[in-house]
Amino acid sequence: MTIHKGIRTGGRSARVQQSVHAAVKKLLESHDRADVTVPMIAQSAGVTPSTIYRRWGDIATLLADVALERFEPDEHLPDTGGFRGDVLAYAELYLDEMSSDLGRSMLRDVVATDDNNCALRCAELITKRLVVLAERAVARGETPPSTAFLIDGIFAPMVYRILFSETAPDNAYIRTLVDRCLPAD
Amino acid sequence: MTIHKGIRTGGRSARVQQSVHAAVKKLLESHDRADVTVPMIAQSAGVTPSTIYRRWGDIATLLADVALERFEPDEHLPDTGGFRGDVLAYAELYLDEMSSDLGRSMLRDVVATDDNNCALRCAELITKRLVVLAERAVARGETPPSTAFLIDGIFAPMVYRILFSETAPDNAYIRTLVDRCLPAD
DNA sequence: CCATAAAAGCGAATTATTTGCGTTAAGTGC
DNA sequence: GCACTTAACGCAAATAATTCGCTTTTATGG
16 A cells, blocks of 8 residues: 555645735735734735634734735845855845835734744744855855854844834844854954 | 712622632632633633723733732832842742743733733833832942943843743853842952 | 812723624545 | 646625713812
């Protein structure tokens, strides 16, 4: 008996996911995050609310899902010719994305989601990019520290302050964090 | 004109707050956090749901409020005779409180709350205790680093991992963080 | 005590969420 | 291609949560 029977996927998942995600993005441009409701999204996406509830469970999970997709694209990782410069540039980019009102509320949605899958994916987003930067550095003959060390030293404090402080951190603060982990030559 | 007119408090606020807080605590012992609803709390507290909605706005804010109260008591800050030991002991205490299922969901509630007052209060909780430890250290003739530095180096990474990782950090990890900020003599 | 203001109660109206059931769209194997 | 299987969806009814207008209670100041 061959095991790999190939799973039946069924359904119409792709199209619905696209239109719902698009609806969320559009609504978030014109409405405050707290004012966006599931029925509102459903109507804008041309689906019924029950579809959304069945698929995502609650609005926090849906918003987190959209947020993650938005950050995935990973267009252009900076390339400054050195590991320290790359990390600093990426950290500033990340700060820029996450310290806006929209970015902050996305982070909150990601954290608030029941199953912490979203949070995991969010954290991996940083890890994966740091790995890319580190591989580049190794190829150049540098010996970068571990990604865990950089997350502890740079990204964790940044995210902490975005989530818990009144005012978002600025680039000067980021530079201080980077200096601690990666002393300039 | 004397300024201090004494504000009108009106209502029955104190009693209601107490019974609602108590109801939340009791319910969280027997129910999963996601299963606790506002009407449920209201009934258990002997008030109407609308009272809770008017006073706290939503369930996240209420749960965050209760969570913060729970952590305030600040019974016994460790006193090990040295700043490094004190910080390590407090960090381990904090980890113990926050890495449980209940602690984690409290952190999430605090972060998810709309007005970030709760998050501010939560962060100040750490700051205030570190200040106490630092004052003690100064009185002993030590010269401790700033609280901001310790938060960046120890508490931010700890909270980051509690919120974003699959598995909570352990004491060994905390010790590593402390070692980085406060090298042993 | 009386006036006042803040907070809470009550219940109806509104909205959001869950659920059951029939239907439809995709993938699978022949 | 064609039948078959299954996950995903729409619809609508049922349930639950949230908001709203109005009344009542309580603490405080005069």
